[in-house]
Amino acid sequence: MVLVLRMAVRAFWERGYDGVSVAQVCAEAGIAAPSLYAAFGDKNALFEKACALYTEHLDEVLERDLSAPTARQAVERLLRSSAEHFTAPGQPPGCLVTGEPRLTERRGRTRDMSRARLRRAAAEGELTSVAEADGVAAFIDTVLTGMAARAREGADRTQLLDAARHAARAWPA
DSSP, X not given: OHHHHHHHHHHHHHHOGGGOOHXXXXXXXXXXXXXXXXXXXXXXXXXXXXXXXXXXXXXXXXXXXXXXXXXXXXXXXXXXXXXXXXXXXXXXSSOHHHHOGGGHHHHHHHHHHHHHHHHHHHHTTSSSOHHHHHHHHHHHHHHHHHHHHHHHTTOOHHHHHHHHHHHHXXXXX
16 A cells, blocks of 8 residues: 555645546556545545655655754755755655645644744854844745746756755855
């Protein structure tokens, strides 16, 4: 059933929650609706499980990126890995989390983790204040959202890595 879940991830990522029906997932996966319902529950439960599968890897990468020795390195890693993820071969462009209105809370979790890392940088003297840390966090969140949108519009990896590089240069002096 992991294959069915992966197919559901792709369907929700490409078409959004409202653009996917259980019948479509069943047809794409080659299973009967009762089997899907028995394995995953209703459409909402399928969506939640698909999102959990999708975000499992993202959480690992986010934690790795944010664990860099300095906040500046953490931001650089986060921007680069996001550009790579948004343009990875064999998957839809952009980001399921960024593109799906139902995942506002999940986007908030990423923002909170980034903000916490940057506030730690303020406490350690790498940034001048909590206000500056919060401003950098808001900037990074905006850049990530924009990069995901640009990927969905057709921007390639080179373009997003270039944007990530320029955004990293905006680090406070």
